[in-house]
Amino acid sequence: MPCKLLKHMTRWFTPSSADSAGPLEPRVIPRDQHPISRQQVSRAALNVLYGLHKGGFEAYLVGGCLRDILCGREPKDFDVSTNATPEQVQRLFKRSRIIGRRFQIVHVRFGREVIEVSTFRAKASDDNQDRNKHHAHEETGMVLRDNTWGSIEEDALRRDFTINALYYNIADFSLHDFVGSMEDIDQETIRLIGDPEQRFREDPVRMLRAARFAAKLGFEIEKSTASRIPDMAELLLQVPSARLFDEVLKLFLSGHARASYEQLQELGLFRFLFPETQQALEGDQGKTWEAMLLAAMDNTDRRLLMDKPVTPAFIYAVLLWPVIQQRLTGYLSSGLPPAQALHKSATRALNLQIKHTAIPRRFSTVMREMWELQLRLDKRAGRRADAMMEHPRFRAAYDFLLLREQCGEIEPGLGDWWTRYQEEDESGRREMISELGNRGGGNNKRRRRRRRPKPAADN
Incomplete structure (x- = not known):
């Protein structure tokens, strides 16, 4: 440089x-x-x-x-x-x-x-x-x-x-x-410039800017500047959530997402942006969730390097997925059906997160669809796979599935199936569906309609 x-x-x-x-x-x-x-x-x-x-x-x-x-x-x-x-x-x-x-x-x-x-x-x-x-x-x-x-x-x-x-x-x-x-x-x-404590109190977002510049430029944060950040990170709670949403986009959608994440963790800032996610990272599955976050950030950085589009919905969906999974288990054990349990977990995760970083509805709606499709990607029998591919969020949900397999959250296999299905022609796809049988693809048999007995003829 x-x-x-x-x-x-x-x-x-x-x-x-x-x-x-x-x-x-x-x-x-x-x-x-x-x-x-x-x-x-x-x-x-x-x-x-x-x-x-x-x-x-x-x-x-x-x-x-x-x-x-x-x-x-x-x-x-x-x-x-x-x-x-x-x-x-x-x-x-x-x-x-x-x-x-x-x-x-x-x-x-x-x-x-x-x-x-x-x-x-x-x-x-x-x-x-x-x-x-x-x-x-x-x-x-x-x-x-x-x-x-x-x-x-x-x-x-x-x-x-x-x-x-x-x-x-x-x-x-x-x-x-x-x-x-x-x-x-x-x-x-x-x-x-000036006294770090005073300048951070004037605008706590300066702490995030320090982390972003260090990640973007590869610069070192000067000692007296960096040393005050962990003790003052809590001041971010005073910043309007809409402004913090914009700062998160600059951190994670500017081509240096992984480096930004590492800076945020090192300076003790990440927990005040995503407190529920940080709690999940400190839990039993913490290594799995961090591997998923880093894989998503690496993928985002690569796409930006190749001038491909990225969306805040995807990175936010990944950041909140550990929170959803933590709550999902409890809702399932209480007897809620999977779709309802996921919906409730997603609502709870979003409601907690918007207290810290606002998430516009145009993004949260896409996030919900990506999450809900994770339950439907395994339902492939009949014409379900074709219908799934026509869904406007299929590609994002498919990429999300690959991340889950890559980090070890779920067993690999389904992602590879969908990769091959997209590459096959019509006859190849029909063959893949027929090979599924009734395993993993949902019940392909239609329930027979019972015919009502004809009324007896009048004599």
Whole structure:
């Protein structure tokens, strides 16, 4: 990974001193001393940068896109930071809209691409009532609203990690480094700006972001940053479940699912996202369930690498399957039929999970279908196999079945049968069905209808 860029640079700013008095003096790196080129920036982002510049405002490319370029990665998103207020940005660009309440930003659309534009933010001062009315905290320290405008120096200190705090100036194509970002990128280090405890309390999701960046980039989380996470992981319970759902998707559907899972476990974060699943992982079948989770994550990473589609429904279905199985046994022992027991187990698992990470109905419905088809995949006699293959969730259910066999939850065999059945022609499929007989394929005999005796004729 080509992040070893400027080894000759020495650290001139300590992030833990972010609250110290005195203005920050940035290290300005001219265009001929850094590798970032406008050719690596999307046309939409350049349009926004130049539009702001021509409008008389400061305009900088900022954050993860610069980090990724410096690490030899292709950025997926481009963010812009400016001294223009959201209202001023909106007046400059016709296809734009102000979004957010907690963090007010502007989305500027060019074709299908959306560029996120944020105004320089400042830390609210206790003696500045005008600023404080736009800045609110919970008693725990979590920031509820943060719309206080400031300077680029103040904005740099409000960024979460040093690796995300570089600024690319469209006016002269220079890089501005306020917090030793270049050195940490060079050293492949993830470091919070400011006091870790305070910054995690302001936004507990930063703990998940640290885990995600470590997984995505292969960087090491700096010791003082990492050491506070296990003790503060419980703060995730204060974060809205809808926001945590989005964070889980970034962790598990961005091509580094296994590494993300390992980071979450190492930092003690996973149990606060999926507490019931964590309990199952610590039970007697824990190794089996973890093998299934890791296999699903590896499969997801491979599909993304091959540009194949993935869905949140599948990874969530796998994550909650251990929870369902734990409850299913109890419901079956109480005498409930398998389908009813599974339905009840699924409902209970989903109701508990949405307290931690929201699951939109469009995904939970698909998850239920995948789970319910696990009971029907063994019913293959007659035309049942053909009908099963026409089910819109068959492929997902089939992949799910293969995972269950792969991790040893169930005996292998059924998955191989379905693999061969999909490859056969019509005559081959009929032969496979006939070989089943009445074993494993359901009862193929139709019940004879009893004929009612004809009424006696009248004499």
